[in-house]
Amino acid sequence: MVFEFPSWDALNRNDNEENRVFNTDETTDKLYQDVAQPLVVSAVNGYNGTIFAYGQTSSGKTFTMMGNQKSLGVIPLAIQDIFKIIDDSPNREFLLRVSYMEIYNETVTDLLCDSRKKKPLEIREDINNLVDLAGSERASQTGAAGLRLKEGCNINRSLFVIGQVIKKLSDGHAGGFINYRDSKLTRILQNSLGGNAKTVIICTITPAAIEETLSTLQFASTAKHMKNDPHVNEVLDDEALMKRYRNEIVDLKKRLEEVSTFWYTVDSTHLHIG
Ligand SMILES: Nc1ncnc2c1ncn2[C@@H]1O[C@H](COP(=O)(O)OP(=O)(O)OP(=O)(O)O)[C@@H](O)[C@H]1O
Ligand SMILES: [Mg+2]
Helix, strand or coil, X not given: CCCCCCCHHHHHCCCCCCCCCCCCCCCHHHHHHHHHHHHHHHHHCCCCEEEEEEECCCCCHHHHHCECCCCECHHHHHHHHHHHHHHCCCCCCCCCCCCCEEEECCEEEECCCCHHHCCECCCCCCCEEEEECCCCCCHHHHCCCHHHHHXXXXXXXXXXHHHHHHHHHHCCCCCCCCCHHHCHHHHHXXXXXXXXXXXXXXXXXXXXXXXXXXXXXXXXHHHCCCCCCCCCCCCCCHHHHHHXXXXXXXXXXXXXXXXXXXXXXXXXXXXXXX
């Protein structure tokens, strides 16, 4: 079988200037500068942002997202930039929260938590998502049976559903029912897929398995048609901030009053706590 791929230039010249193909000579640093850094900057300016890596096993998802000492990945580069932006903006206040988790067998685990205290996480909404999809495309090729197959099905439930969701969104079904709730990953990424977020999908391929490469490219070309609707979340101007602080002061005063009433009651009955 012969597959003919368009040249890198032709792919890059594509219909949509937001598409970009990186060949083997280009570094993760270059990829970061071209497609990821703009998202990090806009996240600091109030947009939700998601960057996720999708592709067959050993194609370089972890290499791209985490990297190594010699070649930093998208995650450390993004963190460096976020701290630089914070340092360079002494007049702004930032609240930075980081979570790092794994979805395995449809169970979400906190990877920053002490392993003895690990317990499955409940899903909450969050703003910035940097995702490395372990083993995307893998299950169909493993030929696994029994327990491993069941495990494989569950691991791939998230990947299967993300494929479905992206397909529906790119078919123009945006007004219809989208099954975000069918997997943990799509619930977490709901805003990033067809919603209020700027999303970059990095698809990694390797010539090791041509069928998986084709299926990743199909995923990529479908995902290209997905339309998101990103808008700035809340930019607080000085007046809005003052209003928030005034409300907070009223609330704190009320709570202070409640506490002193309690102490008065305790004191008047000669009960002391301490
Ligand atoms: N662009 C690259 N340049 C040099 N080495 C790379 C590159 N991409 C991947 N590699 C190397 O290839 C191997 C497999 O890559 P990686 O572990 O990132 O794959 P993966 O897509 O995360 O696989 P899995 O689905 O199994 O997690 C690693 O040893 C990695 O260092
Ligand atoms: Mg990996």
